[in-house]
Amino acid sequence: MTDRPRCRFAPSPTGYLHVGSAHSALCNWLFARANGGEFLLRIEDTDAERNRPELTDNILDMLRWLGLEWDGEPLHQSNRFDEYRAAAERLIAGGTAYWCDCTSEQVQARNKERGGKPGYDGYCRDRGLERGPGRALRFRVPDEGVTGWDDVIRGKVSFENADIEDFVVVRSNGNPTFFLANVVDDEDTAISHVIRGEDHVNGTPKYLLLRGALGFGDPPVFAHLPFLVNAQRKKLSKRRDDVSMLNYKERGFLPEAMRNYLALLGWGPPDGVEVRPIEETVEMFRIEDVNPSPAFFDHKKLEFVNGEWIRRIDLDDFIARAREFVDGVDEQTALRALGPLAQERVKVLSELPDYFDWITEPADDTRSWDKAMKLPVAAAALDGIIDAYGDAPWERDELHARFMALAERLETSASKLQGPIRVSVTGRLVGLPLFEILEYLGRDESLARLRAGRARLA
RNA sequence: GCCCCCAUCGUCUAGUGGCCUAGGACACCACCCUUUCAAGGUGGCGGCACGGGUUCGAAUCCCGUUGGGGGUGCCA
Numbered sequence: 077m078t079d080r081p082r083c084r085f086a087p088s089p090t091g092y093l094h095v096g097s098a099h100s101a102l103c104n105w106l107f108a109r110a111n112g113g114e115f116l117l118r119i120e121d122t123d124a125e126r127n128r129p130e131l132t133d134n135i136l137d138m139l140r141w142l143g144l145e146w147d148g149e150p151l152h153q154s155n156r157f158d159e160y161r162a163a164a165e166r167l168i169a170g171g172t173a174y175w176c177d178c179t180s181e182q183v184q185a186r187n188k189e190r191g192g193k194p195g196y197d198g199y200c201r202d203r204g205l206e207r208g209p210g211r212a213l214r215f216r217v218p219d220e221g222v223t224g225w226d227d228v229i230r231g232k233v234s235f236e237n238a239d240i241e242d243f244v245v246v247r248s249n250g251n252p253t254f255f256l257a258n259v260v261d262d263e264d265t266a267i268s269h270v271i272r273g274e275d276h277v278n279g280t281p282k283y284l285l286l287r288g289a290l291g292f293g294d295p296p297v298f299a300h301l302p303f304l305v306n307a308q309r310k311k312l313s314k315r316r317d318d319v320s321m322l323n324y325k326e327r328g329f330l331p332e333a334m335r336n337y338l339a340l341l342g343w344g345p346p347d348g349v350e351v352r353p354i355e356e357t358v359e360m361f362r363i364e365d366v367n368p369s370p371a372f373f374d375h376k377k378l379e380f381v382n383g384e385w386i387r388r389i390d391l392d393d394f395i396a397r398a399r400e401f402v403d404g405v406d407e408q409t410a411l412r413a414l415g416p417l418a419q420e421r422v423k424v425l426s427e428l429p430d431y432f433d434w435i436t437e438p439a440d441d442t443r444s445w446d447k448a449m450k451l452p453v454a455a456a457a458l459d460g461i462i463d464a465y466g467d468a469p470w471e472r473d474e475l476h477a478r479f480m481a482l483a484e485r486l487e488t489s490a491s492k493l494q495g496p497i498r499v500s501v502t503g504r505l506v507g508l509p510l511f512e513i514l515e516y517l518g519r520d521e522s523l524a525r526l527r528a529g530r531a532r533l534a
Numbered sequence: 535g536c537c538c539c540c541a542u543c544g545u546c547u548a549g550u551g552g553c554c555u556a557g558g559a560c561a562c563c564a565c566c567c568u569u570u571c572a573a574g575g576u577g578g579c580g581g582c583a584c585g586g587g588u589u590c591g592a593a594u595c596c597c598g599u600u601g602g603g604g605g606u607g608c609c610a
Contacts, residue, residue, distance in 0.1 A: 086610085087610090088609080088610045090609080090610075120610060122609095123609060123610075125609095126609065126610090176608095179608095180607075180608075191535090193535075193536070194535085194536080194606055195536090195606065212608050213608095214608095230539070230540090233538075233539080234538095235537070235538070236537085239536075239537050239606095240537090241606085243607090243608095244607085244608045245608095246608085247608040249608075251608085253607095253608070253609085253610090254609070254610045255610095257610095258610085274538095274540090274604065275605070275610090276605095276610090277538060277539060277604080277605080278537075278538060278539090278604075278605040278606075279605080279610090300539085302539095302540085303540095303603075303604075305603080307545095309602060309603065310602095310603075310604095311603075311604070337546095340546065340547075341546070341547095342546090342547095343547085344546075344547045344548060344558090344559090345547095345548095346548080348547090348548070348557085348558050348559075349558095349559095350546090350547090350558085350559055350560090351559090367540095367547085368539075368540065369539090369540050369541065369603095370540070370602090370603065370604095371545090371546065371547090372545055372546070374545055374546065374560070374561085376545080376560060376561055377545075377546065377559080377560045377561080378560095379560095380559090380560055380561085381560090383572090383573090387573080417572095420572070420573050420574095421571070421572045421573075422572085423572090431571095448570095476569075479569070480569085483569090489569090490568085490569050491568085491569065491570075492569095494569040494570060495569090495570075497569085498569080498570060504570090504571095505570065505571085506570050506571040506572090507570070507571070508570090508571085509569070509570080509571090510569055510570070511569075
């Protein structure tokens with residue numbers, strides 16, 4: 077093993093980067109950074125039919141957004157078919173691969189006859205077929221023996237060779253499969269640590285067998301990460317779960333929060349401090365401490381962590397990030413003025429519009445109106461506050477003081493009194509602190525809205 | 535079916551044979567603070583799946599059971 081460990085993240089551009097892949101990328105990145113190693117990127121695009129090249133851009137963009145910078149240029153498998161072919165030739169020459177012309181229908185039919193056992197039955201093993209159209213190259217798996225490894229996360233894992241079928245390494249269209257390309261690339265890029273999802277555990281013996289047949293030296297160290305699962309404890313999937321990283325970005329999750337939360341799945345900081353800069357996690361992260369059991373991707377906790385991060389960044393930074401979630405020049409001006417009040421309230425940036433939708437006119441929210449205005453004190457509250465504010469110096473503390481005085485005079489709670497006022501001014505029963513809003517709107521606009529509210533109530 | 539993996543509060547985790555009367559965090563509940571909502575503070579609820587071993591001693595080691603998940607593609 078070299079001094080500088082080398083690991084890689086190897087996504088396939090068949091979908092947007094999702095949280096499960098991001099978790100895997102993060103673990104690789106943390107491992108590399110924690111050990112002075114290198115974090116490489118490889119685009120696994122051997123299947124021309126399924127690939128969507130534009131998705132590669134999304135994957136790279138999201139990794140950058142998360143701050144997971146990689147070393148060197150990404151390797152594209154589609155550029156390396158010559159290397160894979162050369163490896164395939166060596167397998168043929170070494171007698172560990174053979175050509176097969178079985179269609180999957182034929183294989184299935186034979187399996188059904190034999191009693192429903194799935195998998196390839198080795199039909200073409202000794203037929204001595206030459207290469208030709210419609211023929212795939214299969215790896216000849218030994219009939220006996222055991223293939224295993226010592227997984228950094230799971231301990232010893234092994235498979236009986238007899239349980240492994242002869243798998244395809246070159247498709248009948250001439251393209252290599254994942255197994256071949258993966259092994260060849262890891263060797264050529266001197267990968268020392270393969271850190272990937274649990275779904276690859278079953279494929280690892282094939283990886284090892286292939287390496288052996290190709291005459292490669294000591295295999296890399298393996299670490300199979302736990303799945304991220306949904307509430308039903310099933311592996312997160314893009315079909316049924318909310319997993320697109322781009323989606324989270326667009327909803328106002330901060331990259332600092334996202335990677336912070338992801339680092340908490342399958343691993344915990346030894347000192348128990350969960351919300352912290354990633355640099356600190358780098359210092360503490362050890363891949364062997366990752367635990368093997370699946371982790372539920374908990375939106376509630378993600379939101380909590382995000383809220384913590386929103387409060388952690390400085391005000392200018394907050395406003396800069398918040399701007400793209402708040403439409404309208406007037407709203408953005410208000411955001412600048414009232415930013416600190418919003419910053420301590422939201423968990424996700426996409427909540428912001430609701431805090432600023434009263435700028436040009438009160439928001440239309442009948443539920444809020446009904447709830448506030450059904451209070452017996454509503455009319456007196458509005459009359460009283462309009463009167464009290466008529467000649468008031470227009471600043472927060474004074475508005476508050478006169479409000480409290482009115483509450484005392486009307487023998488009602490401040491909590492009840494603010495309802496009708498807030499709804500008249502903003503249209504909503506919840507929102508930023510009332511007196512800051514009044515101060516911001518100014519005397520004329522505030523009084524006009526209060527009078528309009530009073531008129532509507534009557 | 536076969537193969538493989540997993541198993542501490544609802545959730546994420548700490549725990550690597552005695553420090554465990556199992557710790558922290560999220561969520562939830564209550565109270566405090568309070569102009570709403572948040573934030574903050576205090577407290578509460580709640581767990582070692584089960585059965586056998588090993589050991590003076592087991593959440594920690596072994597075996598089995600049960601439960602869950604994954605793989606079983608000429609996808610990756």
